[in-house]
Amino acid sequence: MTAxxxxxxxxxxxSPYVHRVLPRSSGLFWDGRWHEGAGQAIATFNPSTGERLAEVASPASAEVNAAVASAKAAFPAWAGTPPLQRAALLREAARRVRLHSRELALLDAANCGNPVRAMQMDAEIAATQLDYFAGLVLEIKGETIPTANGALNYTLREPLGPVARIFPFNHPFMFAAGKIAAPLAAGNTVILKPPEQAPLSTIRLMEILDGLFPPGVLNCIAGGRDTGAALSAHPDVEAVALIGSVGAGKAVLRSAAETMKRTLLELGGKNAMVIYPDADLPSAVEGAVRGMNFTWCGQSCGSTSRLYVHRSLHDEFMQRVTEELARKHRPGIATHLDTTMGAMASRAQYDRTLHYIQAGIDEGATLLTGGRAARDAQLKDGLFIEPTIFTGVRPDMRIAREEIFGPVLSVFSWDDEDRMLAEVNGTELGLTASVWTTSLNAGLRAAKRIQSGYVWVNECSVHIPGAPFGGYKQSGVGREECKEELLEFTQLKNVNVKLG
Known part of the structure; x- marks a missing residue:
């Protein structure tokens, strides 16, 4: 039993409780044991206050090899474990995540800057994914193929082997807990690589799950980019699943090419929300603010950071959006339960966002609200940026084309549907999109024409368990949160048996 x-x-x-929930372990876990790191330790901070929280161990190449070797050694027995036994362990993992959800949420709030109350939803999402894939273990099955020669021909789905899962700083423990579910359910072993900016909740999660799975089945090696690169290139890692930037995804693809390993990539987005002239205004206004994910400071690859408002209602709509934003979101200390918008996760993200805001001003966009660091004296030591909206944005501007990953919303007005949809599709990314209209024809027409992997009509931000999530174009490879994710971690074998 866990503590x-x-x-x-x-x-x-x-805030006074943060030090009570910090992990006690190093950050390197394989073969069922914690290990010290030979690499340079990584300091990790609270972006709301600048406080140094801990130092996390970092592996040298020998330790990366040891973690992979542990996963490889554990693979045959885990692959041979009856599926319902694997499912039972995943359900127990879900129970433990729910039991410790508040301390995990507090750790993430302190370490990645997202509001603690909102982070409690991440625990339920992660636990739901564990339960969901536990329920799919018996769906890892093949089929029989008719033959004309009296033979029996059938297929088998078999696990791959050690799988590396690399994920970012915006939802650390949700990704850590939720993304082990599919590969473990399929019979693979897993090596987690948490984000160097916010590794603490993943390390604590490993403490909570310590002893649940057989040694070597679930492993964790904290570290920086070099650690992720070493896993991507390792010849004994059979698949790499990454949630991250387009640049990181391309680096994984290049490394994976050397050993022809599988990849599952959920990458960036420059996502559009389209407001038709007949949209229900109160719902669409609320959706425009919610879809931008200001709660996470816009640090979400699914944020609808391009807002296309029909010219006939542009001014009224933007006035309402500004009022809704002011009412709902103001930066605050992430570990306070009343905070609805936290801090940027790192100094690099903070500086990058301010750089893009200045670029928007320099290129002629109109700054409607925000556009600077938060001015509250209580926030002076943190990485806080006011929620920012630009209007009068043109498609050629950097804030219109490049993923900022910050609380910056770019607004366009339109009156020609064909031209608007061409602009919506005019980026190299295509992760999500949102359309608001009371016309069924307009909604379905736009959903058909928009080049994105996940489209909401009169909704945004919601993920449905079992609904495939993933991107078009350079926004990713493969699909997650569904049966297809489970099958991503299997390989298909055909068997032909001559009878008689």
Missing amino acids: APTVLPDSGDL
Whole structure:
């Protein structure tokens, strides 16, 4: 049994409790044991306050090799474990995640800057993914193929081997817990590589799950880009699944090419939200603010950061959006339960966002609101940027074309549907999109024509368990959160048996 979770208050500032929930371990876990790191330790900070939280071990190449060797050695027995036994362990992992959800949420709030109350939803999402894929273990099956020669021909789906899962800083423990589900359910072993900016909740998760899976089945090696690159290139890693930037995805593809390993990539987005003239205004206004994910400071690859508003209602719509934004989101200390918008995850993200805001001003966009660091004296030591909206944006501007990964919304007005949809599709990315209209024909027409892997009509941001999530164009390879993700971690074998 795991230790009882830390008891936390239901209101107020949880900052005094952060040090009670910090992990006690190093950040390197394989073969069922914790290890020290021979690489240079990585300091990790609280982006709301600048406080140094911990130093996390980093592996040298020998330790990366040891972690992979552990996963490889554990693979045959885990692949041979009856599927329902694997499912039972995944369900127990889900139970533990729910049990410790508040302390994991607090750790992420302190380490990645997202509001603690919102991060509690991440625990439920992760636990749901564990339960969902536990329920699919019996769907890893083949089929029989008719033959004309009296033979029996059938297929088998078999696991791949050690799988590396590399994920970013915006939802660390949700990705850590939720993304082990599909490969483990399919019979693979897993090596997690948490984000160097916010590794603490993943390390704590490994402590919570310690002893649940057989040694070597679930492993974790913290570290920087070099660690991720070493896993991507390792000849004994059979698949790499990455959630990250387009640049990181291309680097993984280049490394994976040397050994022809499988890849599953959920990459960046410059996602569009389209407001038709007949849209229900109150719902669409709320959706425009929610879809931008200001709660996470826009640090979400699914954020609808390009807003296309029909010219006939542009001014009224933007006035309402500005009022809705002011009412709902103002930067605050992420570990306070009343905070609805946190801090940027790192100094690099903070500086990058301010750079793009200046680029928008320099290129002639109109700054409607925000556009600077938060001015509240209580936030002076943190990485806070006001929620920012630009209007009068042109398709050739950098803020219109490049993923900022910050709280910056670019607004366009339109009156010609064909031209608007051409502009919506005029980027190299195509992850999500959102369309708001009361016309069924217009909604379905736009959903058909928009080049994105996940399209909402009169909705945004919601993910449905079992619905394939992934991108078109350079926004990714493969699909997650569905049966297809499970099958991504299998390989198909054909068997032909001559009878008689």
